[in-house]
Amino acid sequence: MKIVHHPERLEELPTPSQTEPWRILISGCMAGWGCGVDGTDYGMKHALADFQGLGTAQLLPYCPEDVGLGTPRTMPDLHGGDGFGVLDGSARVLDEHGGDLTEGMLAGARAMVAFARENKVQLAILTDMSGACGTQVISDGCRFDEPRRYRRGMGVAAAMLVREGFPVVSSRDFATLGKIRAHLDSTFEPDPKALDHHQQPWVIENLPES
Numbered sequence: 439m440k441i442v443h444h445p446e447r448l449e450e451l452p453t454p455s456q457t458e459p460w461r462i463l464i465s466g467c468m469a470g471w472g473c474g475v476d477g478t479d480y481g482m483k484h485a486l487a488d489f490q491g492l493g494t495a496q497l498l499p500y501c502p503e504d505v506g507l508g509t510p511r512t513m514p515d516l517h518g519g520d521g522f523g524v525l526d527g528s529a530r531v532l533d534e535h536g537g538d539l540t541e542g543m544l545a546g547a548r549a550m551v552a553f554a555r556e557n558k559v560q561l562a563i564l565t566d567m568s569g570a571c572g573t574q575v576i577s578d579g580c581r582f583d584e585p586r587r588y589r590r591g592m593g594v595a596a597a598m599l600v601r602e603g604f605p606v607v608s609s610r611d612f613a614t615l616g617k618i619r620a621h622l623d624s625t626f627e628p629d630p631k632a633l634d635h636h637q638q639p640w641v642i643e644n645l646p647e648s
């Protein structure tokens with residue numbers, strides 16, 4: 439489930455400590471891994487380094503596309519639906535050449551869920567807009583098409599994590615990330631003006647809820 443729609447899930451977690459840190463699954467590129475389609479981290483470096491330094495969070499990076507498709511790779515985007523559609527067989531993952539990457543994306547998603555289970559993950563923070571890790575917004579069809587199209591929805595791995603009961607947060611859910619940081623560090627005061635991705639004006643204006 440998306441934490442932004444179920445904030446009570448955060449309150450249900452035990453208080454994190456140095457000896458019992460929250461176990462948080464994160465997208466590999468958010469840890470600075472060179473696991474992007476082009477072998478880079480998309481410039482993210484270590485996006486959650488401040489969480490890591492607190493000692494109350496154990497960050498567990500994983501890249502489902504690297505596992506399912508390898509790196510470098512062609513660009514996997516969702517066609518005909520979102521990640522849930524792929525899980526249900528009504529949508530496919532195609533690359534920019536029309537190649538069908540659906541099976542590799544499903545294999546990577548299954549491996550990510552197994553990793554989450556093995557590591558008793560309590561929460562996942564994933565890179566939004568990705569065909570695998572997208573959590574609030576994804577590309578609608580090939581992202582190299584002009585103009586690029588977007589839709590609300592989740593990528594394949596994010597959808598499988600949600601369906602398996604793992605709470606998921608987007609890298610662009612800034613309000614929720616502030617709340618998580620406040621759980622990890624009692625001295626931290628979240629920005630009351632921060633917004634989650636679905637609350638951003640561009641999303642509200644351009645991507646109506648279906």
Ligand code: SF4
Nearest residue numbers: 465466467501568571
């Ligand atoms: S699949 Fe996820 S972890 Fe891998 S590069 Fe894409 S967004 Fe990052």
